[in-house]
Amino acid sequence: MNTVEAKEWLDKCYGICSPPSSTIKYWFAEFRRGRTSTADAERSGRPKEAIIPEIIQQVRRMLLNDRKVKVREIAESIDISTGSVVTIMHQHLHMKKLLAMWVPHFLNIDQKEQRINDSQRCLALYNRNPREFLRRYITMDETWVHHYVPQDKRQSAEWVGPDERPPKRVKQDRWAGKKYCVIS
Structure with a gap:
C-alpha cells in the first residue's frame, strides 16, 4: 500500500473526517524510519499533567505567603503554564482575587x-x-x-x-x- 491508496481508503471509510494527504505522507515516512508505535513519544519539557497534589500544595503555600502574588509569578516559579495555575487556584483551591473594599x-x-x-x-x-x-x-x-x-x-x-x-x-x-x- 502507498500513500495514494491509503488516502483513498481513509476517504472511503471516514469521508470528510479523514486526514489530509500531508499527514498520511508524514505517517508513512515515520514508519519507514523505523517507528513501530502510534503512541506519542517521550518528550523533554514540562510534564503533560501539571495539576498534581504536590503542585497544588506549592501554589497554596505561595498564596498564603503573599496574597498579592500574580499568576504569572507563580507560573514562572513552579514552571507550569499560567492556565494551569488559574485552574488550580479557581477549581482546586476555590480562591478568587478580590479588590479591597x-x-x-x-x-x-x-x-x-x-x-x-x-x-x-x-x-x-x-x-x-x-x-x-x-x-x-x-x-x-x-x-x-x-x-x-x-x-x-x-x-x-x-x-x-x-x-x-x-x-x-x-x-x-x-x-x-x-x-x-x-x-x-
Missing part, C-alpha cells in the same frame, strides 16, 4: 453627631433663603497637590479563599497627603 475612617459618636448638626444647620440656612444661600456660596479655581503616591484599588487586590472575607482598606484622610491650593 474602601471604607471611610470610623467615626466616633461625637463626630457623627457633629456631622448631623452641621448638615441640619446648612439645610436650615438653605430653606430660609435658597437664592441668598447659593449667591453667597464662594467658588474659585482650586487644585489638590499630592505629595504622596496613593495605592490604587487594583494594587490592593488579594487572593481570598471561599470562607474568607474580602480585604478592607481604610480610605486615607484627605488632608494627610495633599495640599489645597487656591489659584486667583
Whole structure:
C-alpha cells in the first residue's frame, strides 16, 4: 500500500473526517524510519499533567505567603503554564482575587453627631433663603497637590479563599497627603 491508496481508503471509510494527504505522507515516512508505535513519544519539557497534589500544595503555600502574588509569578516559579495555575487556584483551591473594599475612617459618636448638626444647620440656612444661600456660596479655581503616591484599588487586590472575607482598606484622610491650593 502507498500513500495514494491509503488516502483513498481513509476517504472511503471516514469521508470528510479523514486526514489530509500531508499527514498520511508524514505517517508513512515515520514508519519507514523505523517507528513501530502510534503512541506519542517521550518528550523533554514540562510534564503533560501539571495539576498534581504536590503542585497544588506549592501554589497554596505561595498564596498564603503573599496574597498579592500574580499568576504569572507563580507560573514562572513552579514552571507550569499560567492556565494551569488559574485552574488550580479557581477549581482546586476555590480562591478568587478580590479588590479591597474602601471604607471611610470610623467615626466616633461625637463626630457623627457633629456631622448631623452641621448638615441640619446648612439645610436650615438653605430653606430660609435658597437664592441668598447659593449667591453667597464662594467658588474659585482650586487644585489638590499630592505629595504622596496613593495605592490604587487594583494594587490592593488579594487572593481570598471561599470562607474568607474580602480585604478592607481604610480610605486615607484627605488632608494627610495633599495640599489645597487656591489659584486667583
